[in-house]
Amino acid sequence: MCDVVTSPKAEKYDITPLTLFQSQAFLESLQGHRFEALFLLAIITGMRKGEILGLRWSDIDFEQQYVRVQRMVSYIERRDYLDPRYLSRLFARLLKKANLPHNRFHDLRHSAATIMLSMGAHFKVIQEILGHSSSRVALNIYAHVLPAIHEEAMSGWKNVFDEAQ
Template sequence: MNIEIENLTVMLEDILKILKQHSDLKSSSITFQEFVNYWFEAYAKIAVKQSTQKRYRELLIPAIKAIGTKPLSDIKPLDIQKIYMNLTGKLSDSTILKLHRLLHEIFKHAVMWEYISDNPVKKVLPPSPEKKVFDVWDVETAKRFLEVIRNETIYYPVLIALHTGMRAGEIVSLKWYDVNFEARIISVVKSVRNNRGLKTSDVKTKTSKRSVYINDVLFSELKNLYETIKPKPDDFVCPRLPTGNLTVGYLSKRFKLLVKRYNFPVIRFHDLRHTFATLMLSLGVNTKIVAEILGHSDIKLTADTYSHVLPTMQESAMKEFSKLWK
């Protein structure tokens, strides 16, 4: 506990030092480049992983080049829009959209910290990338696959993915102290930091940190596994490989191999998460509930991702509603 307090104290001292360094910089004179540097020190360095910070810096290169020397308070929506226009055809729409979201976040902090009064990115229209197409299995296909891979090393990861919608990194990082049989809850709090699977870290957002209910099928399977191997609380739930490790990369490659070997419809390991969500929504489960289980930061993300399922849900709901009038 003392170590945690010391770490927190050091972190707060660093923040205060950064704030002091910028306290003499007037809002009217700070440039976009200067504010971005400040934002990385005061926020990004603390809130996101180093790998994410690196991606942010790469995304921001076109914006820094275009408006880096411009005073923050002088930047208008048209300045941002011109950046997107210049990038059209050079970068994918999805990449430009990522830049848009990052700029929105940066300028949002500029408003919060009272450097500017309004966020210009709010008035800019980003491109609308084509929706990602993904394939899913129906429940019978998923059941058959679990039957044929019963003795495979990836059996439990596949089982957990299909019954919780958890991400591969979250499944690989799951430990027995995260599984509460009495409350029938899995606490999703960790994910792998790198593909070697040797290090884990907290899941990336507040909404990613969540509790997922253990249904009857999964409860029975996990309980049997627990009673068979009698693990320590700090042991991983999914059995490790003979090498002592289990990685996201291994799950992906082994899953792909087994799908091909047993002639199943081709999907990726990550599509098991989509399969779970699609099955839940097709049962009429509220989109907000599905979003919470998946750890989505916004219900809109869930609705957009699974928009192909929603019309069927509406049709079923309307049929049930019409029965009330007969």
């Protein structure tokens, strides 16, 4: 019977991360907003929406500058918590207000990774920050960024040889 049935395929989304410039513009547009820190945390750490909403003060070590992800929230019925669906709608409105292209909240995770890659962060470090099970998983997701990094590396060699002459 299983041979007759085809398994459903996961819906694929185009990954459209914000650039460093767009991320800066977005954060500038949020100055003074009550959720400014939440979006800053998403852009810097690449944490998922549910991970951020699941944070408690005890998960944050301000001295060591460390955030520990210990739980994930997908849906909340209580009124005293921020609803993940509301956060998605708010993000869309804030992007529009900042004159930035529409994105999913999850794309902030991809933004964090691509910005870290462009800053020269090691793939293993990015994999650990994002909580991927292996560097291979991260590499498969962010391979689209590698051509630009290769180009930058080769330009670096040109600069080395130009300085040597």
